[in-house]
Amino acid sequence: MKTLVEDFFTRHPEIRLAALGAGANESALDLCPFGQKAQFFAAEKHPQLVERYRAANQYAFPGALALPGWVLSDLYLLPGVIGLLMCDARELKPALRKKLDLTAEDEAIAAAYVAAPSVVPGLAIGVSLISLLPAIHAGAWVKTLTIKMMRLNKLRGVAQWANPAVRVHTRMGPLRVVGSVPGTHEFRSKSFVYETDLSDEEAWADAMGRKKEPPPTRKIAATHLDELAVILERAENGERIYVVPPGLDTSGNVLLREE
Ligand SMILES: CC(C)(COP(=O)(O)OP(=O)(O)OC[C@H]1O[C@@H](n2cnc3c(N)ncnc32)[C@H](O)[C@@H]1OP(=O)(O)O)[C@@H](O)C(=O)NCCC(=O)NCCS
Incomplete structure:
Protein backbone atom coordinates (compact mmCIF):
# COMPACT_ATOMS: atom_id res chain seq x y z
CA MET A 1 0.00 0.00 0.00
CA LYS A 2 2.90 2.35 0.81
CA THR A 3 3.98 2.25 -2.83
CA LEU A 4 0.45 2.99 -4.06
CA VAL A 5 0.16 5.93 -1.64
CA GLU A 6 3.54 7.31 -2.68
CA ASP A 7 2.57 6.94 -6.31
CA PHE A 8 -0.72 8.84 -5.77
CA PHE A 9 0.97 11.82 -4.08
CA THR A 10 3.78 11.84 -6.67
CA ARG A 11 1.21 12.00 -9.47
CA HIS A 12 -0.73 14.70 -7.57
CA PRO A 13 1.77 17.07 -5.97
CA GLU A 14 -1.08 19.60 -5.64
CA ILE A 15 -2.73 17.44 -2.96
CA ARG A 16 -1.88 17.49 0.76
CA LEU A 17 -3.09 15.14 3.48
CA ALA A 18 -4.57 16.64 6.65
CA ALA A 19 -6.73 15.81 9.65
CA LEU A 20 -9.21 18.06 11.44
CA GLY A 21 -10.55 17.26 14.91
CA ALA A 22 -10.57 18.30 18.53
CA GLY A 23 -6.98 19.03 19.65
CA ALA A 24 -7.25 16.34 22.34
CA ASN A 25 -7.61 13.66 19.65
CA GLU A 26 -4.29 14.34 17.92
CA SER A 27 -2.19 11.95 20.01
CA ALA A 28 -4.54 9.01 19.32
CA LEU A 29 -4.04 9.21 15.56
CA ASP A 30 -1.48 7.74 13.19
CA LEU A 31 -0.44 10.96 11.44
CA CYS A 32 1.84 9.17 9.01
CA PRO A 33 -0.60 6.67 7.44
CA PHE A 34 1.16 4.33 5.02
CA GLY A 35 4.20 6.62 5.20
CA GLN A 36 2.36 9.79 4.12
CA LYS A 37 2.66 12.69 6.56
CA ALA A 38 -0.62 14.34 7.57
CA GLN A 39 -0.91 17.84 9.00
CA PHE A 40 -3.18 17.97 12.07
CA PHE A 41 -5.49 20.98 12.51
CA ALA A 42 -7.05 21.41 15.96
CA ALA A 43 -10.67 22.38 15.23
CA GLU A 44 -10.81 24.89 18.09
CA LYS A 45 -7.87 26.79 16.57
CA HIS A 46 -8.98 26.57 12.93
CA PRO A 47 -12.62 27.74 12.73
CA GLN A 48 -12.21 28.80 9.08
CA LEU A 49 -11.21 25.28 8.06
CA VAL A 50 -14.24 23.91 9.93
CA GLU A 51 -16.45 26.36 8.00
CA ARG A 52 -14.85 25.31 4.73
CA TYR A 53 -15.50 21.67 5.55
CA ARG A 54 -19.13 22.44 6.32
CA ALA A 55 -19.54 24.35 3.06
CA ALA A 56 -17.95 21.51 1.06
CA ASN A 57 -20.19 18.97 2.82
CA GLN A 58 -23.31 21.04 2.18
CA TYR A 59 -22.36 21.28 -1.48
CA ALA A 60 -22.01 17.47 -1.70
CA PHE A 61 -25.17 16.76 0.33
CA PRO A 62 -27.58 19.59 -0.47
CA GLY A 63 -30.87 17.84 0.41
CA ALA A 64 -32.23 15.63 3.16
CA LEU A 65 -28.77 14.62 4.36
CA ALA A 66 -27.45 18.20 4.90
CA LEU A 67 -25.05 18.36 7.84
CA PRO A 68 -26.32 20.27 10.92
CA GLY A 69 -23.71 22.39 12.72
CA TRP A 70 -24.26 20.60 16.02
CA VAL A 71 -23.62 17.18 14.42
CA LEU A 72 -20.36 18.52 12.99
CA SER A 73 -19.26 19.74 16.44
CA ASP A 74 -20.63 17.04 18.72
CA LEU A 75 -20.30 13.94 16.55
CA TYR A 76 -17.57 14.63 13.98
CA LEU A 77 -14.99 16.92 15.62
CA LEU A 78 -15.24 16.19 19.34
CA PRO A 79 -15.12 12.37 19.32
CA GLY A 80 -13.07 11.89 16.17
CA VAL A 81 -11.38 13.30 13.15
CA ILE A 82 -12.17 14.36 9.60
CA GLY A 83 -9.57 13.10 7.13
CA LEU A 84 -8.88 15.68 4.42
CA LEU A 85 -7.20 15.92 1.07
CA MET A 86 -6.46 19.63 0.61
CA CYS A 87 -5.41 21.59 -2.45
CA ASP A 88 -5.26 25.17 -3.67
CA ALA A 89 -8.75 26.29 -4.69
CA ARG A 90 -7.48 26.88 -8.24
CA GLU A 91 -7.67 23.09 -8.71
CA LEU A 92 -11.46 23.20 -8.33
CA LYS A 93 -13.78 24.10 -11.21
CA PRO A 94 -14.24 27.92 -11.31
CA ALA A 95 -18.02 27.66 -10.83
CA LEU A 96 -17.55 25.49 -7.75
CA ARG A 97 -14.90 27.85 -6.37
CA LYS A 98 -17.35 30.70 -6.78
CA LYS A 99 -20.13 28.75 -5.09
CA LEU A 100 -17.85 28.03 -2.13
CA ASP A 101 -16.74 31.69 -2.04
CA LEU A 102 -13.04 30.82 -2.47
CA THR A 103 -10.31 32.66 -4.35
CA ALA A 104 -7.83 30.68 -6.46
CA GLU A 105 -5.17 31.15 -3.75
CA ASP A 106 -7.33 29.86 -0.86
CA GLU A 107 -6.82 26.43 0.63
CA ALA A 108 -9.67 24.16 -0.42
CA ILE A 109 -10.99 20.77 0.55
CA ALA A 110 -10.58 18.37 -2.34
CA ALA A 111 -12.03 15.37 -0.50
CA ALA A 112 -12.98 14.42 3.05
CA TYR A 113 -13.97 11.33 5.01
CA VAL A 114 -15.52 10.86 8.42
CA ALA A 115 -16.03 7.60 10.30
CA ALA A 116 -17.63 7.62 13.73
CA PRO A 117 -15.72 5.74 16.43
CA SER A 118 -17.87 2.88 17.81
CA VAL A 119 -18.09 0.98 21.11
CA VAL A 120 -16.46 -2.04 19.42
CA PRO A 121 -12.64 -1.70 19.54
CA GLY A 122 -11.09 -1.31 16.08
CA LEU A 123 -14.47 -0.76 14.40
CA ALA A 124 -15.86 2.56 13.18
CA ILE A 125 -18.96 3.49 11.23
CA GLY A 126 -18.43 5.33 7.95
CA VAL A 127 -20.53 8.49 8.04
CA SER A 128 -19.57 10.93 5.32
CA LEU A 129 -17.52 10.73 2.15
CA ILE A 130 -17.21 13.69 -0.21
CA SER A 131 -15.00 14.64 -3.11
CA LEU A 132 -14.97 17.90 -5.03
CA LEU A 133 -12.14 16.86 -7.33
CA PRO A 134 -13.46 14.08 -9.57
CA ALA A 135 -11.60 11.58 -11.74
CA ILE A 136 -8.46 11.05 -9.61
CA HIS A 137 -9.97 8.64 -7.04
CA ALA A 138 -9.74 11.30 -4.33
CA GLY A 139 -12.67 9.65 -2.53
CA ALA A 140 -10.97 6.24 -2.32
CA TRP A 141 -7.69 7.77 -1.17
CA VAL A 142 -9.16 10.01 1.52
CA LYS A 143 -11.16 7.06 2.83
CA THR A 144 -8.16 4.72 2.91
CA LEU A 145 -5.87 7.24 4.58
CA THR A 146 -8.45 8.31 7.18
CA ILE A 147 -9.15 4.69 8.12
CA LYS A 148 -5.42 4.15 8.62
CA MET A 149 -5.10 7.39 10.64
CA MET A 150 -7.85 6.00 12.91
CA ARG A 151 -6.05 2.61 13.24
CA LEU A 152 -9.19 0.66 12.32
C1 LIG B 1 -19.01 9.67 -4.35
C2 LIG B 1 -17.85 10.67 -4.48
C3 LIG B 1 -17.16 10.81 -3.12
C4 LIG B 1 -16.85 10.09 -5.49
O1 LIG B 1 -15.90 11.10 -5.76
P1 LIG B 1 -14.44 10.75 -6.41
O2 LIG B 1 -13.70 9.80 -5.55
O3 LIG B 1 -13.81 12.04 -6.74
O4 LIG B 1 -14.90 10.00 -7.72
P2 LIG B 1 -14.08 9.60 -9.03
O5 LIG B 1 -14.43 10.56 -10.12
O6 LIG B 1 -12.62 9.43 -8.73
O7 LIG B 1 -14.77 8.22 -9.37
C5 LIG B 1 -14.72 7.12 -8.46
C6 LIG B 1 -15.38 5.93 -9.10
O8 LIG B 1 -16.78 6.17 -9.29
C7 LIG B 1 -17.12 6.09 -10.67
N1 LIG B 1 -18.10 7.15 -10.93
C8 LIG B 1 -17.98 8.46 -10.62
N2 LIG B 1 -19.09 9.10 -10.99
C9 LIG B 1 -19.91 8.20 -11.56
C10 LIG B 1 -21.21 8.24 -12.13
N3 LIG B 1 -21.90 9.39 -12.19
N4 LIG B 1 -21.75 7.08 -12.57
C11 LIG B 1 -21.08 5.92 -12.51
N5 LIG B 1 -19.83 5.80 -11.96
C12 LIG B 1 -19.27 6.93 -11.52
C13 LIG B 1 -15.83 6.32 -11.41
O9 LIG B 1 -15.86 5.72 -12.68
C14 LIG B 1 -14.83 5.64 -10.48
O10 LIG B 1 -14.88 4.25 -10.66
P3 LIG B 1 -13.55 3.33 -10.48
O11 LIG B 1 -13.13 3.45 -9.03
O12 LIG B 1 -14.00 1.98 -10.81
O13 LIG B 1 -12.50 3.92 -11.39
C15 LIG B 1 -18.36 12.07 -4.98
O14 LIG B 1 -19.02 11.90 -6.20
C16 LIG B 1 -19.29 12.79 -4.02
O15 LIG B 1 -18.84 13.60 -3.20
N6 LIG B 1 -20.62 12.54 -4.12
C17 LIG B 1 -21.63 13.25 -3.30
C18 LIG B 1 -21.64 12.75 -1.88
C19 LIG B 1 -21.91 11.24 -1.77
O16 LIG B 1 -22.85 10.72 -2.37
N7 LIG B 1 -21.09 10.54 -0.94
C20 LIG B 1 -21.18 9.11 -0.74
C21 LIG B 1 -22.19 8.74 0.29
S1 LIG B 1 -22.15 6.97 0.64
Missing part, protein backbone atom coordinates in the same frame (compact mmCIF):
# COMPACT_ATOMS: atom_id res chain seq x y z
CA ASN A 153 -9.33 -2.99 11.36
CA LYS A 154 -13.02 -3.14 10.48
CA LEU A 155 -15.49 -0.67 9.09
CA ARG A 156 -19.26 -0.63 8.84
CA GLY A 157 -21.17 1.90 6.84
CA VAL A 158 -24.39 2.78 5.09
CA ALA A 159 -24.44 3.09 1.30
CA GLN A 160 -27.12 3.61 -1.31
CA TRP A 161 -27.22 0.79 -3.85
CA ALA A 162 -27.25 3.13 -6.87
CA ASN A 163 -24.65 5.65 -5.67
CA PRO A 164 -21.32 5.61 -7.58
CA ALA A 165 -19.77 5.75 -4.10
CA VAL A 166 -20.27 1.94 -4.06
CA ARG A 167 -17.40 1.83 -6.55
CA VAL A 168 -15.30 3.86 -4.09
CA HIS A 169 -16.21 1.71 -1.06
CA THR A 170 -15.21 -1.51 -2.87
CA ARG A 171 -11.67 -0.10 -3.26
CA MET A 172 -11.24 -1.17 0.40
CA GLY A 173 -12.27 -4.73 -0.52
CA PRO A 174 -15.55 -6.70 -0.87
CA LEU A 175 -18.45 -5.27 1.15
CA ARG A 176 -20.15 -7.92 3.27
CA VAL A 177 -23.85 -7.15 3.23
CA VAL A 178 -24.94 -6.85 6.87
CA GLY A 179 -28.59 -5.94 6.29
CA SER A 180 -30.99 -3.04 6.15
CA VAL A 181 -30.33 0.23 7.96
CA PRO A 182 -31.64 0.34 11.52
CA GLY A 183 -33.69 3.37 12.56
CA THR A 184 -35.17 6.20 10.53
CA HIS A 185 -32.41 7.02 8.02
CA GLU A 186 -33.79 9.37 5.32
CA PHE A 187 -32.61 7.00 2.54
CA ARG A 188 -33.35 3.73 4.38
CA SER A 189 -35.36 2.13 1.55
CA LYS A 190 -32.54 2.44 -1.00
CA SER A 191 -29.62 1.77 1.36
CA PHE A 192 -27.78 -1.13 2.95
CA VAL A 193 -25.34 -1.63 5.81
CA TYR A 194 -22.02 -3.15 4.82
CA GLU A 195 -18.91 -4.31 6.60
CA THR A 196 -15.34 -4.21 5.28
CA ASP A 197 -12.58 -6.29 6.84
CA LEU A 198 -9.39 -4.20 6.85
CA SER A 199 -7.19 -6.59 8.84
CA ASP A 200 -5.29 -7.81 5.74
CA GLU A 201 -3.48 -4.75 4.33
CA GLU A 202 -2.22 -6.69 1.33
CA ALA A 203 -5.79 -7.56 0.33
CA TRP A 204 -6.79 -3.93 0.93
CA ALA A 205 -3.96 -2.74 -1.36
CA ASP A 206 -5.04 -5.27 -4.01
CA ALA A 207 -8.56 -3.84 -3.86
CA MET A 208 -7.22 -0.27 -4.15
CA GLY A 209 -5.30 -1.39 -7.23
CA ARG A 210 -8.29 -3.44 -8.48
CA LYS A 211 -6.31 -6.68 -8.43
CA LYS A 212 -7.50 -10.22 -7.59
CA GLU A 213 -11.19 -9.36 -7.74
CA PRO A 214 -13.52 -12.24 -6.71
CA PRO A 215 -16.04 -12.76 -9.55
CA PRO A 216 -19.71 -11.97 -8.91
CA THR A 217 -22.24 -14.80 -8.86
CA ARG A 218 -25.23 -12.53 -9.42
CA LYS A 219 -26.09 -9.07 -10.73
CA ILE A 220 -29.15 -7.08 -9.65
CA ALA A 221 -30.09 -3.66 -11.03
CA ALA A 222 -29.38 -1.08 -8.30
CA THR A 223 -32.90 0.29 -8.80
CA HIS A 224 -34.62 -3.10 -8.23
CA LEU A 225 -35.18 -2.47 -4.55
CA ASP A 226 -37.58 -5.41 -4.08
CA GLU A 227 -34.96 -7.90 -5.23
CA LEU A 228 -32.30 -6.17 -3.16
CA ALA A 229 -34.60 -6.29 -0.10
CA VAL A 230 -34.54 -10.09 -0.41
CA ILE A 231 -30.72 -9.96 -0.38
CA LEU A 232 -30.85 -7.87 2.80
CA GLU A 233 -33.21 -10.33 4.45
CA ARG A 234 -31.00 -13.30 3.54
CA ALA A 235 -27.93 -11.46 4.89
CA GLU A 236 -29.76 -10.68 8.12
CA ASN A 237 -30.58 -14.40 8.39
CA GLY A 238 -26.88 -15.24 8.36
CA GLU A 239 -26.00 -15.84 4.68
CA ARG A 240 -22.64 -14.45 3.59
CA ILE A 241 -23.32 -12.17 0.66
CA TYR A 242 -20.80 -9.63 -0.64
CA VAL A 243 -20.85 -6.66 -2.98
CA VAL A 244 -17.66 -7.39 -4.90
CA PRO A 245 -15.34 -4.88 -6.65
CA PRO A 246 -15.98 -2.76 -8.62
CA GLY A 247 -19.37 -2.84 -6.87
CA LEU A 248 -21.50 -1.46 -9.69
CA ASP A 249 -21.10 -2.22 -13.38
CA THR A 250 -21.52 0.31 -16.18
CA SER A 251 -25.17 -0.79 -16.68
CA GLY A 252 -26.01 0.09 -13.08
CA ASN A 253 -26.07 -3.46 -11.70
CA VAL A 254 -24.89 -4.29 -8.19
CA LEU A 255 -22.27 -7.06 -8.37
CA LEU A 256 -23.02 -9.67 -5.71
CA ARG A 257 -21.25 -12.80 -4.59
CA GLU A 258 -23.16 -15.40 -2.59
CA GLU A 259 -20.90 -17.78 -0.63
Whole structure:
Protein backbone atom coordinates (compact mmCIF):
# COMPACT_ATOMS: atom_id res chain seq x y z
CA MET A 1 0.00 0.00 0.00
CA LYS A 2 2.90 2.35 0.81
CA THR A 3 3.98 2.25 -2.83
CA LEU A 4 0.45 2.99 -4.06
CA VAL A 5 0.16 5.93 -1.64
CA GLU A 6 3.54 7.31 -2.68
CA ASP A 7 2.57 6.94 -6.31
CA PHE A 8 -0.72 8.84 -5.77
CA PHE A 9 0.97 11.82 -4.08
CA THR A 10 3.78 11.84 -6.67
CA ARG A 11 1.21 12.00 -9.47
CA HIS A 12 -0.73 14.70 -7.57
CA PRO A 13 1.77 17.07 -5.97
CA GLU A 14 -1.08 19.60 -5.64
CA ILE A 15 -2.73 17.44 -2.96
CA ARG A 16 -1.88 17.49 0.76
CA LEU A 17 -3.09 15.14 3.48
CA ALA A 18 -4.57 16.64 6.65
CA ALA A 19 -6.73 15.81 9.65
CA LEU A 20 -9.21 18.06 11.44
CA GLY A 21 -10.55 17.26 14.91
CA ALA A 22 -10.57 18.30 18.53
CA GLY A 23 -6.98 19.03 19.65
CA ALA A 24 -7.25 16.34 22.34
CA ASN A 25 -7.61 13.66 19.65
CA GLU A 26 -4.29 14.34 17.92
CA SER A 27 -2.19 11.95 20.01
CA ALA A 28 -4.54 9.01 19.32
CA LEU A 29 -4.04 9.21 15.56
CA ASP A 30 -1.48 7.74 13.19
CA LEU A 31 -0.44 10.96 11.44
CA CYS A 32 1.84 9.17 9.01
CA PRO A 33 -0.60 6.67 7.44
CA PHE A 34 1.16 4.33 5.02
CA GLY A 35 4.20 6.62 5.20
CA GLN A 36 2.36 9.79 4.12
CA LYS A 37 2.66 12.69 6.56
CA ALA A 38 -0.62 14.34 7.57
CA GLN A 39 -0.91 17.84 9.00
CA PHE A 40 -3.18 17.97 12.07
CA PHE A 41 -5.49 20.98 12.51
CA ALA A 42 -7.05 21.41 15.96
CA ALA A 43 -10.67 22.38 15.23
CA GLU A 44 -10.81 24.89 18.09
CA LYS A 45 -7.87 26.79 16.57
CA HIS A 46 -8.98 26.57 12.93
CA PRO A 47 -12.62 27.74 12.73
CA GLN A 48 -12.21 28.80 9.08
CA LEU A 49 -11.21 25.28 8.06
CA VAL A 50 -14.24 23.91 9.93
CA GLU A 51 -16.45 26.36 8.00
CA ARG A 52 -14.85 25.31 4.73
CA TYR A 53 -15.50 21.67 5.55
CA ARG A 54 -19.13 22.44 6.32
CA ALA A 55 -19.54 24.35 3.06
CA ALA A 56 -17.95 21.51 1.06
CA ASN A 57 -20.19 18.97 2.82
CA GLN A 58 -23.31 21.04 2.18
CA TYR A 59 -22.36 21.28 -1.48
CA ALA A 60 -22.01 17.47 -1.70
CA PHE A 61 -25.17 16.76 0.33
CA PRO A 62 -27.58 19.59 -0.47
CA GLY A 63 -30.87 17.84 0.41
CA ALA A 64 -32.23 15.63 3.16
CA LEU A 65 -28.77 14.62 4.36
CA ALA A 66 -27.45 18.20 4.90
CA LEU A 67 -25.05 18.36 7.84
CA PRO A 68 -26.32 20.27 10.92
CA GLY A 69 -23.71 22.39 12.72
CA TRP A 70 -24.26 20.60 16.02
CA VAL A 71 -23.62 17.18 14.42
CA LEU A 72 -20.36 18.52 12.99
CA SER A 73 -19.26 19.74 16.44
CA ASP A 74 -20.63 17.04 18.72
CA LEU A 75 -20.30 13.94 16.55
CA TYR A 76 -17.57 14.63 13.98
CA LEU A 77 -14.99 16.92 15.62
CA LEU A 78 -15.24 16.19 19.34
CA PRO A 79 -15.12 12.37 19.32
CA GLY A 80 -13.07 11.89 16.17
CA VAL A 81 -11.38 13.30 13.15
CA ILE A 82 -12.17 14.36 9.60
CA GLY A 83 -9.57 13.10 7.13
CA LEU A 84 -8.88 15.68 4.42
CA LEU A 85 -7.20 15.92 1.07
CA MET A 86 -6.46 19.63 0.61
CA CYS A 87 -5.41 21.59 -2.45
CA ASP A 88 -5.26 25.17 -3.67
CA ALA A 89 -8.75 26.29 -4.69
CA ARG A 90 -7.48 26.88 -8.24
CA GLU A 91 -7.67 23.09 -8.71
CA LEU A 92 -11.46 23.20 -8.33
CA LYS A 93 -13.78 24.10 -11.21
CA PRO A 94 -14.24 27.92 -11.31
CA ALA A 95 -18.02 27.66 -10.83
CA LEU A 96 -17.55 25.49 -7.75
CA ARG A 97 -14.90 27.85 -6.37
CA LYS A 98 -17.35 30.70 -6.78
CA LYS A 99 -20.13 28.75 -5.09
CA LEU A 100 -17.85 28.03 -2.13
CA ASP A 101 -16.74 31.69 -2.04
CA LEU A 102 -13.04 30.82 -2.47
CA THR A 103 -10.31 32.66 -4.35
CA ALA A 104 -7.83 30.68 -6.46
CA GLU A 105 -5.17 31.15 -3.75
CA ASP A 106 -7.33 29.86 -0.86
CA GLU A 107 -6.82 26.43 0.63
CA ALA A 108 -9.67 24.16 -0.42
CA ILE A 109 -10.99 20.77 0.55
CA ALA A 110 -10.58 18.37 -2.34
CA ALA A 111 -12.03 15.37 -0.50
CA ALA A 112 -12.98 14.42 3.05
CA TYR A 113 -13.97 11.33 5.01
CA VAL A 114 -15.52 10.86 8.42
CA ALA A 115 -16.03 7.60 10.30
CA ALA A 116 -17.63 7.62 13.73
CA PRO A 117 -15.72 5.74 16.43
CA SER A 118 -17.87 2.88 17.81
CA VAL A 119 -18.09 0.98 21.11
CA VAL A 120 -16.46 -2.04 19.42
CA PRO A 121 -12.64 -1.70 19.54
CA GLY A 122 -11.09 -1.31 16.08
CA LEU A 123 -14.47 -0.76 14.40
CA ALA A 124 -15.86 2.56 13.18
CA ILE A 125 -18.96 3.49 11.23
CA GLY A 126 -18.43 5.33 7.95
CA VAL A 127 -20.53 8.49 8.04
CA SER A 128 -19.57 10.93 5.32
CA LEU A 129 -17.52 10.73 2.15
CA ILE A 130 -17.21 13.69 -0.21
CA SER A 131 -15.00 14.64 -3.11
CA LEU A 132 -14.97 17.90 -5.03
CA LEU A 133 -12.14 16.86 -7.33
CA PRO A 134 -13.46 14.08 -9.57
CA ALA A 135 -11.60 11.58 -11.74
CA ILE A 136 -8.46 11.05 -9.61
CA HIS A 137 -9.97 8.64 -7.04
CA ALA A 138 -9.74 11.30 -4.33
CA GLY A 139 -12.67 9.65 -2.53
CA ALA A 140 -10.97 6.24 -2.32
CA TRP A 141 -7.69 7.77 -1.17
CA VAL A 142 -9.16 10.01 1.52
CA LYS A 143 -11.16 7.06 2.83
CA THR A 144 -8.16 4.72 2.91
CA LEU A 145 -5.87 7.24 4.58
CA THR A 146 -8.45 8.31 7.18
CA ILE A 147 -9.15 4.69 8.12
CA LYS A 148 -5.42 4.15 8.62
CA MET A 149 -5.10 7.39 10.64
CA MET A 150 -7.85 6.00 12.91
CA ARG A 151 -6.05 2.61 13.24
CA LEU A 152 -9.19 0.66 12.32
CA ASN A 153 -9.33 -2.99 11.36
CA LYS A 154 -13.02 -3.14 10.48
CA LEU A 155 -15.49 -0.67 9.09
CA ARG A 156 -19.26 -0.63 8.84
CA GLY A 157 -21.17 1.90 6.84
CA VAL A 158 -24.39 2.78 5.09
CA ALA A 159 -24.44 3.09 1.30
CA GLN A 160 -27.12 3.61 -1.31
CA TRP A 161 -27.22 0.79 -3.85
CA ALA A 162 -27.25 3.13 -6.87
CA ASN A 163 -24.65 5.65 -5.67
CA PRO A 164 -21.32 5.61 -7.58
CA ALA A 165 -19.77 5.75 -4.10
CA VAL A 166 -20.27 1.94 -4.06
CA ARG A 167 -17.40 1.83 -6.55
CA VAL A 168 -15.30 3.86 -4.09
CA HIS A 169 -16.21 1.71 -1.06
CA THR A 170 -15.21 -1.51 -2.87
CA ARG A 171 -11.67 -0.10 -3.26
CA MET A 172 -11.24 -1.17 0.40
CA GLY A 173 -12.27 -4.73 -0.52
CA PRO A 174 -15.55 -6.70 -0.87
CA LEU A 175 -18.45 -5.27 1.15
CA ARG A 176 -20.15 -7.92 3.27
CA VAL A 177 -23.85 -7.15 3.23
CA VAL A 178 -24.94 -6.85 6.87
CA GLY A 179 -28.59 -5.94 6.29
CA SER A 180 -30.99 -3.04 6.15
CA VAL A 181 -30.33 0.23 7.96
CA PRO A 182 -31.64 0.34 11.52
CA GLY A 183 -33.69 3.37 12.56
CA THR A 184 -35.17 6.20 10.53
CA HIS A 185 -32.41 7.02 8.02
CA GLU A 186 -33.79 9.37 5.32
CA PHE A 187 -32.61 7.00 2.54
CA ARG A 188 -33.35 3.73 4.38
CA SER A 189 -35.36 2.13 1.55
CA LYS A 190 -32.54 2.44 -1.00
CA SER A 191 -29.62 1.77 1.36
CA PHE A 192 -27.78 -1.13 2.95
CA VAL A 193 -25.34 -1.63 5.81
CA TYR A 194 -22.02 -3.15 4.82
CA GLU A 195 -18.91 -4.31 6.60
CA THR A 196 -15.34 -4.21 5.28
CA ASP A 197 -12.58 -6.29 6.84
CA LEU A 198 -9.39 -4.20 6.85
CA SER A 199 -7.19 -6.59 8.84
CA ASP A 200 -5.29 -7.81 5.74
CA GLU A 201 -3.48 -4.75 4.33
CA GLU A 202 -2.22 -6.69 1.33
CA ALA A 203 -5.79 -7.56 0.33
CA TRP A 204 -6.79 -3.93 0.93
CA ALA A 205 -3.96 -2.74 -1.36
CA ASP A 206 -5.04 -5.27 -4.01
CA ALA A 207 -8.56 -3.84 -3.86
CA MET A 208 -7.22 -0.27 -4.15
CA GLY A 209 -5.30 -1.39 -7.23
CA ARG A 210 -8.29 -3.44 -8.48
CA LYS A 211 -6.31 -6.68 -8.43
CA LYS A 212 -7.50 -10.22 -7.59
CA GLU A 213 -11.19 -9.36 -7.74
CA PRO A 214 -13.52 -12.24 -6.71
CA PRO A 215 -16.04 -12.76 -9.55
CA PRO A 216 -19.71 -11.97 -8.91
CA THR A 217 -22.24 -14.80 -8.86
CA ARG A 218 -25.23 -12.53 -9.42
CA LYS A 219 -26.09 -9.07 -10.73
CA ILE A 220 -29.15 -7.08 -9.65
CA ALA A 221 -30.09 -3.66 -11.03
CA ALA A 222 -29.38 -1.08 -8.30
CA THR A 223 -32.90 0.29 -8.80
CA HIS A 224 -34.62 -3.10 -8.23
CA LEU A 225 -35.18 -2.47 -4.55
CA ASP A 226 -37.58 -5.41 -4.08
CA GLU A 227 -34.96 -7.90 -5.23
CA LEU A 228 -32.30 -6.17 -3.16
CA ALA A 229 -34.60 -6.29 -0.10
CA VAL A 230 -34.54 -10.09 -0.41
CA ILE A 231 -30.72 -9.96 -0.38
CA LEU A 232 -30.85 -7.87 2.80
CA GLU A 233 -33.21 -10.33 4.45
CA ARG A 234 -31.00 -13.30 3.54
CA ALA A 235 -27.93 -11.46 4.89
CA GLU A 236 -29.76 -10.68 8.12
CA ASN A 237 -30.58 -14.40 8.39
CA GLY A 238 -26.88 -15.24 8.36
CA GLU A 239 -26.00 -15.84 4.68
CA ARG A 240 -22.64 -14.45 3.59
CA ILE A 241 -23.32 -12.17 0.66
CA TYR A 242 -20.80 -9.63 -0.64
CA VAL A 243 -20.85 -6.66 -2.98
CA VAL A 244 -17.66 -7.39 -4.90
CA PRO A 245 -15.34 -4.88 -6.65
CA PRO A 246 -15.98 -2.76 -8.62
CA GLY A 247 -19.37 -2.84 -6.87
CA LEU A 248 -21.50 -1.46 -9.69
CA ASP A 249 -21.10 -2.22 -13.38
CA THR A 250 -21.52 0.31 -16.18
CA SER A 251 -25.17 -0.79 -16.68
CA GLY A 252 -26.01 0.09 -13.08
CA ASN A 253 -26.07 -3.46 -11.70
CA VAL A 254 -24.89 -4.29 -8.19
CA LEU A 255 -22.27 -7.06 -8.37
CA LEU A 256 -23.02 -9.67 -5.71
CA ARG A 257 -21.25 -12.80 -4.59
CA GLU A 258 -23.16 -15.40 -2.59
CA GLU A 259 -20.90 -17.78 -0.63
C1 LIG B 1 -19.01 9.67 -4.35
C2 LIG B 1 -17.85 10.67 -4.48
C3 LIG B 1 -17.16 10.81 -3.12
C4 LIG B 1 -16.85 10.09 -5.49
O1 LIG B 1 -15.90 11.10 -5.76
P1 LIG B 1 -14.44 10.75 -6.41
O2 LIG B 1 -13.70 9.80 -5.55
O3 LIG B 1 -13.81 12.04 -6.74
O4 LIG B 1 -14.90 10.00 -7.72
P2 LIG B 1 -14.08 9.60 -9.03
O5 LIG B 1 -14.43 10.56 -10.12
O6 LIG B 1 -12.62 9.43 -8.73
O7 LIG B 1 -14.77 8.22 -9.37
C5 LIG B 1 -14.72 7.12 -8.46
C6 LIG B 1 -15.38 5.93 -9.10
O8 LIG B 1 -16.78 6.17 -9.29
C7 LIG B 1 -17.12 6.09 -10.67
N1 LIG B 1 -18.10 7.15 -10.93
C8 LIG B 1 -17.98 8.46 -10.62
N2 LIG B 1 -19.09 9.10 -10.99
C9 LIG B 1 -19.91 8.20 -11.56
C10 LIG B 1 -21.21 8.24 -12.13
N3 LIG B 1 -21.90 9.39 -12.19
N4 LIG B 1 -21.75 7.08 -12.57
C11 LIG B 1 -21.08 5.92 -12.51
N5 LIG B 1 -19.83 5.80 -11.96
C12 LIG B 1 -19.27 6.93 -11.52
C13 LIG B 1 -15.83 6.32 -11.41
O9 LIG B 1 -15.86 5.72 -12.68
C14 LIG B 1 -14.83 5.64 -10.48
O10 LIG B 1 -14.88 4.25 -10.66
P3 LIG B 1 -13.55 3.33 -10.48
O11 LIG B 1 -13.13 3.45 -9.03
O12 LIG B 1 -14.00 1.98 -10.81
O13 LIG B 1 -12.50 3.92 -11.39
C15 LIG B 1 -18.36 12.07 -4.98
O14 LIG B 1 -19.02 11.90 -6.20
C16 LIG B 1 -19.29 12.79 -4.02
O15 LIG B 1 -18.84 13.60 -3.20
N6 LIG B 1 -20.62 12.54 -4.12
C17 LIG B 1 -21.63 13.25 -3.30
C18 LIG B 1 -21.64 12.75 -1.88
C19 LIG B 1 -21.91 11.24 -1.77
O16 LIG B 1 -22.85 10.72 -2.37
N7 LIG B 1 -21.09 10.54 -0.94
C20 LIG B 1 -21.18 9.11 -0.74
C21 LIG B 1 -22.19 8.74 0.29
S1 LIG B 1 -22.15 6.97 0.64
